[in-house]
Amino acid sequence: MLSTVWIIAAGLAFGLGAVLLVQAGNPGNYGFCAACHLRDIAGALGIHKVPVLQYARPEIMGWVIGAFVLSKTTGEFRPRGGSAPLIRFMLGALMMLGALVFLGCPLRALLRLAGGDLNGITAMAGFLAGIGTGIVFLRNGFSLGRARTISGPVAFTGYLSVVFAVVLAAAVAAGASFLYFSTKGPGSQHAPILISLIAGLITGALAMKTRMCLSGGFRDFFLVKDTSLLKIYGLIFLSAAAANLFFGTFKLGFTGQPLAHTMHLWNFLGLYLVGVSATLLGGCPLRQLIMAADGNTDAAICVLGMLAGAGVAHTLNMAASGAGVPLNGQLAVGVGIVITFAVGWLFREKVLVEATA
Amino acid sequence: MEKKIDLRGYSCPIPLLRTRDALASCDELTVIIDEPAARENILKYAASQRYKADCSDGKDEWTLHIVK
Numbered sequence: 078m079l080s081t082v083w084i085i086a087a088g089l090a091f092g093l094g095a096v097l098l099v100q101a102g103n104p105g106n107y108g109f110c111a112a113c114h115l116r117d118i119a120g121a122l123g124i125h126k127v128p129v130l131q132y133a134r135p136e137i138m139g140w141v142i143g144a145f146v147l148s149k150t151t152g153e154f155r156p157r158g159g160s161a162p163l164i165r166f167m168l169g170a171l172m173m174l175g176a177l178v179f180l181g182c183p184l185r186a187l188l189r190l191a192g193g194d195l196n197g198i199t200a201m202a203g204f205l206a207g208i209g210t211g212i213v214f215l216r217n218g219f220s221l222g223r224a225r226t227i228s229g230p231v232a233f234t235g236y237l238s239v240v241f242a243v244v245l246a247a248a249v250a251a252g253a254s255f256l257y258f259s260t261k262g263p264g265s266q267h268a269p270i271l272i273s274l275i276a277g278l279i280t281g282a283l284a285m286k287t288r289m290c291l292s293g294g295f296r297d298f299f300l301v302k303d304t305s306l307l308k309i310y311g312l313i314f315l316s317a318a319a320a321n322l323f324f325g326t327f328k329l330g331f332t333g334q335p336l337a338h339t340m341h342l343w344n345f346l347g348l349y350l351v352g353v354s355a356t357l358l359g360g361c362p363l364r365q366l367i368m369a370a371d372g373n374t375d376a377a378i379c380v381l382g383m384l385a386g387a388g389v390a391h392t393l394n395m396a397a398s399g400a401g402v403p404l405n406g407q408l409a410v411g412v413g414i415v416i417t418f419a420v421g422w423l424f425r426e427k428v429l430v431e432a433t434a
Numbered sequence: 435m436e437k438k439i440d441l442r443g444y445s446c447p448i449p450l451l452r453t454r455d456a457l458a459s460c461d462e463l464t465v466i467i468d469e470p471a472a473r474e475n476i477l478k479y480a481a482s483q484r485y486k487a488d489c490s491d492g493k494d495e496w497t498l499h500i501v502k
Contacts, residue, residue: 153470155494160445215451223443226468226494288471296447301479359445375445430456431438433464 084305087283088312094276095188095313096320098136101268105326105335106192108317109136109280110185111362112176112351113336115380116387116396117264121249121256124384125391129262133249135270137366139277141242144285144370146278153285156228156235158374161221164420165375168354169382170389171413172362175350177387177396178343178406179203180336182362183291183355186348187310189337191317193329196337196344203345207352208295214357214421221357221424224375235372238380242370246274263336285371290364292355336399343402346410353417436462442495443468450475457485457500465498473498 095108107113120131148154176182179200181189186204190197227235248256250270259265267273283289287309294306321327331339338344355361358379360368365383368376390396395406402410437460441449449465449472456463467473473489473496480487480500490497 152493157443160443215447220444220448224445225443288474293446297475300447300450301475301482303475303478303482359447428439428441428452430459432460433436433438 083283083287084308085312087280087287087289088309089316090280090283091184091309092191092313092316093320094280096317096324096326098268098273098276099326100324101272102266103268103273104263104266106185106189106194107263107336108188110182110188111137111366112173112182112383113180113185115173115362115383116177116391118245119384119387120264120391121258122384123257124388127391128264129259130264130391131257131259132264132267133245133256134267135246135249135273136277136280138242138246138249139274139279140281140284140363140366141238141370142246143278143281144367145239145242147282147285148371154235154372155226156232156372156374157224157226158234158378160224160375161424162375162378164221164424165358165379166382166385168358168417168420169365169379170386171417172351172354172358172379173383173386174390174395174406174409174413175347175354176362177347177390178402178410179347179351180338180397183348183351184361184363187291187314188317189334191314192321192334193327194334194337195329195331196334196339196341199341199344200348203347203349204291204352205295206345207349207354208292208299208356210349211292211353211356211421212296212299218425218427219357219421220426222426224373227374234374237374238369238377281367281370284363284367288364289367291361292352293360293364296356338397338399338401340397340401343397343407343410346414347397347402350410350413350417353414353421357417357421435460436464438464438466440466441472442466444472445469446471446475450479453500454479457502461502463500465500466495467498468495476500
C-alpha cells in the first residue's frame, strides 16, 4: 500500500509545481504536460517545423533522470523489452495525436480543470470512457505479449533513455545549435532551465515511487477499488486550484482559456483515443516516460512513437490550436479509434494455467 | 484445487487480470511474476478479497502463493 506521505508529496509536488512553473514563465496551465512538452521537444529536434512550438522542455528530461536515479537506488531498474515494439510505437503515435487534438495529456486535462478550464471535464469524460473500452479488451484476453529481461552487453539499451535525456538537458542548457528554439509563441515561454529541470527531477522521482499513472489510477479503481492514485489526482487538482486562486490565474469557463479550444466533441474523442491507447499500452504518456527511465525499452519505443506522432500531427495539419481542430485532425482521430479497436480485438491470447494438484 | 500460472514479462494490468481469472476456478494459486508494480497490484487485490498471500523474497522475480 502506498503510504499517505508519498501520496501527499506527489499530489502537492505536481499540483503546486505546475502552477509555480507557470508563474516562472511557462504558458498558462502548462506547468506539466507529457504530450505537449514532448511535442515541443519534437519541434526542438526538427521533427516538426512549427516555429512557435520548439523548445526542449527540461521538465521531461527531469522526469526521466529523476525516475532513473530513484529506480537505480531502489534496485528496480531492469532493462527489459520485446513486447510488440512496433505496435507500441503506433499506439504511442495515436496517443499523441489524441492528446494534440484536445491540447493536453490527461495530466494537463486535470491541471486545466484546476485553472477553471471546464473543457477539462469533457476531456476527462472521454478519457474515462476510453479506459472503460480498453478494460473490455483486456477482459477479453488482450495482450501485447511477454517482454523479457535483457542481460549481457545488450542490457545497455535499458540506459539509452536516460543517456538521451542527459544529453538533451545539457544541449538545451548550452543553447546547442542543433536544437530549434522558438523566438515567439508558446515555445518561447518557459521557466528558467534550472527551475524546470529541478521541478522535473522531483516530480519524476515521485511518479516513479508512487507508480503514478493517470489511466492506471482509474483502471485500478474500476478493477480492484484501489484509490491510492485517485487520491493523488484529487490532491493535484485541489493544490493547483488553490495556487491558481492565490495567483489570480483561476478563470472559470469554457472560452478564452490558454492553449485550448471549445470543440467539445473533439475534446471528448481526443482523450477517448488517449484512454483506449493508454490502457492497451499499460500506461498514460507520463507513465511511459517513467517506465522508459527504469529500463523498459518498450516504453521507450512508445515515447519515440509519441515524438513521431507529434511530427506527423503538426506536419499534416491534424493538431488542434486555439482556433479548433482541423478537418484532418478529426478524420485522424476517427481512424485512430478504429485502429485501436482493431489492435484490441486482434491481439488476444490465452495464458496457460497449469493444474498442480 | 491448486494451480500455477507464469506471468513473467507481462505488463500491468494483465498479471492482475489473469490472476483474478485463474482464482475464479481454483482455491490455491501460485503466480510467478517479474514486474514489481504487478506484484504490488496482486498483493493489494488479494488483501482486498481477504485471501491469504505470501510472496517469496527475490530481486528480479517473485513467486506469490495465494490461498482463498
